[in-house]
Amino acid sequence: MANAASSINVLVVDDQDCLVELLADIVNGLGFGSEMAHDGLEAIEKFDEGNFQMVITDIKMPRMDGIELMKRIKENRPDVPVIAITGYGSESTEEELLYDGVDGFLEKPFRVAKIEGIVCDVLRKYELLE
Numbered sequence: 001m002a003n004a005a006s007s008i009n010v011l012v013v014d015d016q017d018c019l020v021e022l023l024a025d026i027v028n029g030l031g032f033g034s035e036m037a038h039d040g041l042e043a044i045e046k047f048d049e050g051n052f053q054m055v056i057t058d059i060k061m062p063r064m065d066g067i068e069l070m071k072r073i074k075e076n077r078p079d080v081p082v083i084a085i086t087g088y089g090s091e092s093t094e095e096e097l098l099y100d101g102v103d104g105f106l107e108k109p110f111r112v113a114k115i116e117g118i119v120c121d122v123l124r125k126y127e128l129l130e
């Protein structure tokens with residue numbers, strides 16, 4: 001069932017404050033709701049308490065990294081797409097991340113138009129957006 005953009009809530013996770021705020025702003029600018037978390041543990045707590053239709057997560061973070069976060073989410077909620085933030089300094093290749101179950105990539109440095117395309121494509125694939 002496709003939803004209106006306003007009913008989609010995205011959990012944005014990155015240990016860099018400025019980055020997670022920028023991404024949340026971009027997500028809001030697309031008409032979606034957003035919440036922020038700064039590492040995998042905080043993210044899994046927020047995810048369990050909230051109602052999220054998508055997760056966008058950095059890979060390298062303290063306490064719990066993005067791969068572990070994604071695996072925990074997919075274990076219980078395979079219906080929730082997870083997009084990985086990649087770029088300079090990424091330890092995992094995109095091939096490895098796809099194998100782990102990632103649905104898409106946002107490459108740093110960010111380009112707003114590209115983020116919009118990738119986020120909306122993945123939501124449509126899951127029939128969360130028309």
Ligand SMILES: [Mg+2]
Binds near residue numbers: 014015059060061
């Ligand atoms: Mg990081």
